[in-house]
Amino acid sequence: MTDVHTVLVRSKNMRAIKGKNTKPELIVRRYLHAAGFRFRLHRKDLPGRPDIVLPKHRAVIFVHGCFWHRHPRCRFAVLPATRPSFWLEKLQGNVARDEKQIAALESLGWRTFVIWECQAKNASVLEGVAQEIFGKG
Template sequence: MSVKESREQRSAIMRAVKGRDTAPEIAVRTILRRFAPGYRLHRKDVPGTPDIAYIGRKRAIFVHGCFWHGHECPRGARSPKANADYWRAKIARNVARDAAHREKLAAQGWRALTVWECELKDSPAVEKKLREFLE
């Protein structure tokens, strides 16, 4: 396999990474449907375009992939071997952008919650966390 072919394959893989309606996001929505329906998805009029928003309650829920958003779990702490400088910088930009969005939300009177991909291994704990956040 040539370098060009591997770059094209990697590019195709990266294009296929979804930004919305991911499996973790759908898992969180499934949990919420049981006790707190009425959410809105991907509202562009809310800072950060949260994955899930309760407009009247001013609550925003972000469902983050551990790798993409620099979580401190084993999956998020993995460091890519190929093009490592690029990925470190990209993840750092994502973390900074997430923090800026949370600040904007807070300035507008919103509360925000992040549900990490790794947390979904314990669905009852995620449900408890969501219930407490929405009370």
């Protein structure tokens, strides 16, 4: 199967993908802020630069994109038909790095939580995570 875009157009599209302040991340941040919680963003001194850091609760939240971080059994985590071996290696590397960063954070005493892109719009998922972290929603 060939790509529907030229190499230049595909390259431009891929460069436009953000790593910070993504739409799912903004949704989660808005929910937490409205619920009265205060947090820090992308702390460089922590392994993996977690998306959301709640120092008071010693908790971090990663808001993962389903495609980029291989959300199991998710319809958005489909392997591209073009250059599948390249993508499989790249995406498996992302997953391995995530696991390493989470282990490092937990060894430093941080509680880690992952909210997937497909879950970010689901208020009950956000409420459940908030209750698990803070004991309230």
